[in-house]
Amino acid sequence: MSRLMLVGATGLVGHCVLQQALADVRVNQVVAPTRRALPPHPKLLNPLVDFDHLPVDAGWWVVDAVICTLGTTIKVAGSQAAFYRVDHDFPLQVARLAQRQGAKAYALNSALGADPASRVFYSRTKGELERDLQTLGYPSLTFVRPGLIGGERQQNRPAEQLAVRLSTLLQPLLPRRYRVVPAGRIAHHLLQAALGGTPGVRVLMAEQLV
Template sequence: MSRLMLVGATGLVGHCVLQQALADARVHQVVAPTRSALSPHPKLLNPLVDFDQWPVDAEWWAVDAVVCTLGTTIKVAGSQAAFYRVDHDYPLQVARLARQHGAKAYALNSALGADPASRVFYSRTKGELERDLQALGYGSLTSVRPGLIGGERQQQRPAEQLAVRLSTWLQPLLPRRYRVVPADRIAHHLLEAALAAAPGVRVLMSEQLL
């Protein structure tokens, strides 16, 4: 039985991970720190936190594995600096604190094209996070790199939603790497990676998630 931390539980993929983890007999408890309260569940521990001031000595950091699905857009964040804080700094802080309290596995929802040397700010941020996570010494580290994500978001992203619709229409003509990946499929792979805790560093590309 595993104790799993989920960061990003209110997002599209994070919500799917939460539902799957709560229904999974292998998971004893889900620790999901959020800014606002989630719906209660017997297996859910939901500490309310300020992501800029993590409670570094909280007992709930002691988990077996972490799934991170935190992410935003530059438009929502308001600036590149704010975006970087959410998509790089927060996931890295969580990884560091959980590792210090004994976590052995970390599974990250990254993005297609993640590359610390990329000229594209978004892709470079994702790549720098993947690179920096490797320095923390997790026995098992998995980065999942989906392209377009299918599903209904609470937060509207018009450009992304249009791209998803177009890609869905063109699905039979597109290479597998560029097809829409349902959020629940991404969640499945993240949860399995965290629970299996296979040794080493792994990257799952978008076409492997379908």
């Protein structure tokens, strides 16, 4: 039985991961630190935190594996610097703190095109996070790189929603890499990666998720 940490549980993919993890017999407990409270569940430990000031010595950092689905947009964050803090700094800090307490596997919901050398700020941020996570030496590290994510978000993202609708209409004509991936499928791959603990660094590309 595993003790699993999930960061980003209030987002679209994170919510799917949470539901799947709570229903999975291999998971003894889900530790999901969030800013706002989640609905209670017998297998859920939900510490309320400020990600800018994480409690480094909290006992709930003791987990076997971590799944990270944290993410925002520049519009919501308010600036590139604030976006970088959420999409790079927070996931990296969580990785460090959980590893310090014994975590052996880390699965990240990254993005198609993640590349530290990219000229696109979003893709460069995701790529830099992947690069920096690899320096920590996790025995099992998985990057899941979806393109457009299908599902109903609580947060309004008009441009993304339009792109998803258009891509869904054109789905039969698009290469597999650019097809909409349901959030539940991404969650499935993240959960299997975290619990499976395959040694080394793996990248699951968008076409492997659909």
